[in-house]
Amino acid sequence: RRxxxxxxxxxxxxxxxxxxxxxxxxxxxxxxxEAAQSDKAEQQKQQKLVEAxxxxxxxxxxxxxxxxxxxxVAHPKDAGVLKLRALAQHEHEKHNREERIQRELxxxxxxxxxxxxxxxxxxxxxxxxEFPGExxxxxxxEFAASQQENVEREVLVRSALKEAGALFAxxxxxxxxxxxxxxxxxxxxxxxLLAIRSEEHTSELQSHHD
Numbered sequence: 001r002r003x004x005x006x007x008x009x010x011x012x013x014x015x016x017x018x019x020x021x022x023x024x025x026x027x028x029x030x031x032x033x034e035a036a037q038s039d040k041a042e043q044q045k046q047q048k049l050v051e052a053x054x055x056x057x058x059x060x061x062x063x064x065x066x067x068x069x070x071x072x073v074a075h076p077k078d079a080g081v082l083k084l085r086a087l088a089q090h091e092h093e094k095h096n097r098e099e100r101i102q103r104e105l106x107x108x109x110x111x112x113x114x115x116x117x118x119x120x121x122x123x124x125x126x127x128x129x130e131f132p133g134e135x136x137x138x139x140x141x142e143f144a145a146s147q148q149e150n151v152e153r154e155v156l157v158r159s160a161l162k163e164a165g166a167l168f169a170x171x172x173x174x175x176x177x178x179x180x181x182x183x184x185x186x187x188x189x190x191x192x193l194l195a196i197r198s199e200e201h202t203s204e205l206q207s208h209h210d
Contacts, residue, residue: 045075052084061092101134108140117151120144157187164196 055064160183
């Protein structure tokens with residue numbers, strides 16, 4: 001009993017087993033042996049819980065879950081074990097989610113630097129179905145869409161400018177005016193298109209005068 005009270009469980013169990021040899025079937029010895037084994041199991045459980053909490057504090061979630069999974073098998077009805085395991089699982093999933101989001105953000109920022117807006121739009125569309133509340137993905141999606149719209153507008157303006165220039169060179173002033181106006185609806189302040197429209201208007205007046 002002194003050994004059990006002093007938490008020397010291994011020594012207590014060994015001593016009680018020796019006594020069982022001398023006094024087989026003695027109920028008092030059997031009861032003390034069961035108590036020593038139970039107390040030893042409880043002590044080991046508490047030690048493992050301390051270790052698991054230390055792993056959680058250092059964000060070593062896999063190590064914590066390995067310990068707690070074993071404890072849950074050994075103590076399937078222990079509320080403390082199950083609660084701590086649920087917390088570890090939640091924190092592990094949260095940590096994995098945060099790491100995944102950061103990796104995706106790093107990739108998206110790289111794509112933005114490369115001006116690969118279509119890929120950013122495609123990726124953020126997929127990511128927002130998985131992480132609908134992630135505002136960083138939404139902001140990048142909106143910015144990439146805006147930038148891509150500017151790129152496409154610039155392509156159309158350049159096309160209109162090229163077309164208007166060719167028509168002007170061919171003295172097709174009416175069609176040139178239409179092409180320039182089409183470009184100006186996309187970019188009203190475009191100096192090159194404004195200049196062409198001004199020149200073609202002057203040339204058209206001269207043509208009519210001649």
